[in-house]
Amino acid sequence: MAVMKGQALVFVLAMAFAGFTGCVVSYDRPPARKNISILQPKEFSSTSPQQVHISVVGPDKMRISWITQSSAPTVVDYGTSPKAYTNTVTGTSSSYRYLLYESGQIHDTVIGPLNPNTAYYYRCSSDSTREFSFKTPPAQLPIKFAVIGDLGQTEWTSSTLRHIGQLNYDMLLVPGDLAYADMVQQLWDSFGRLVEPLASQRPWMVTQGNHEIEKIPVIHKAPFMAYNARWRMPFEESGSTSNLYYSFNVAGVHVIMLGSYTDFDPISDQFKWLQADLGKIDRGKTPWTIAIVHAPWYNTNCAHQGEPESDLMKKYMEKLLYKARVDIVFAGHVHAYERFTRVYDEKADNCAPTYITIGDGGNREGLANKYMDPKPETSVFREASFGYGELEVVNATDAVWTWHRNDDDVSVASDTVWFRSLSSDPACKL
């Protein structure tokens, strides 16, 4: 009897402890790796184009963005053969100051119309020592997206980028937290150089995370200054008045980029814009709709619980996405991977979006490896490892999602699932 009482006491204490923490550690993973700093190559002059990246604008144009340390022409020469530039376009440039830091000249030039699924060769600021090339996305399905959140610039980031470089994707989607500059503006330049080999070749479509805010009370009140200057996205084309949220169509997919760190309540511009944007989706043209936020609306990791950017945004906007039959919602912020079932208002629902957290790009803060226990049934797969996602939208009805783990510097396909588009499901008729 005394033994039983002892066991009961141990059990009660264990339960109390479990209730107190509410979390379990998944398993030991390699630790965070240190930041790497990509300096400007010695052979560069002050007018050499650097930090080149591209993003789609409308159905057949591309924005070319780059930086020069001193003043240089904002001109892009391009054509479909190497060194044979048949077109020249002039764009606009800007710069910004952040405390004592002064940015280089940030150039933006929109080129096109371009043919789909076609390789183009280009140079920036008339500099013939650096030729770049990109491939435009296809006009029709299939299309392959790479998805990575919370990238940063560590050796793990390099590992993730190396794997993505072998993927032959059409477009990269980033659910926020890019450079982890965190007010050290030189880190934005370093990040630009780190991603240039990939970001100059395929459109990188991004939304912002908390590490992009870079606001300092009294001293620097304007949020997102570096992000907005360096990563201008095609917001005007979708009727948005802010670079922090926008949408676009590519192949047969409507992509919605939301801003977790700007107003999202029902009287906000973002909310009204989202409502209007969802109302304009033409399922004949885009049978698939995906949305991207930074702070996840569904999350069973112990990290980032109870944050208003997750909970309040979900409270206000979840119904809009559900009613519009959005297929998938990607998020970052939590440094781990998690896939939910189709879920609405905490309950499994066959006509609701699938929620996926993919905040495991490789940043310096490391992995979030504590999970809520017990695991809710709506959480299908969760693992705290570095990695990236691949979404191949095959046709109007089918898509395949694969999460690749690259914990050991080797990419391993670790979670694969086929999706059926909600627009093709008669039971989910709009």
Ligand SMILES: [Fe+2]
């Ligand atoms: Fe974040």
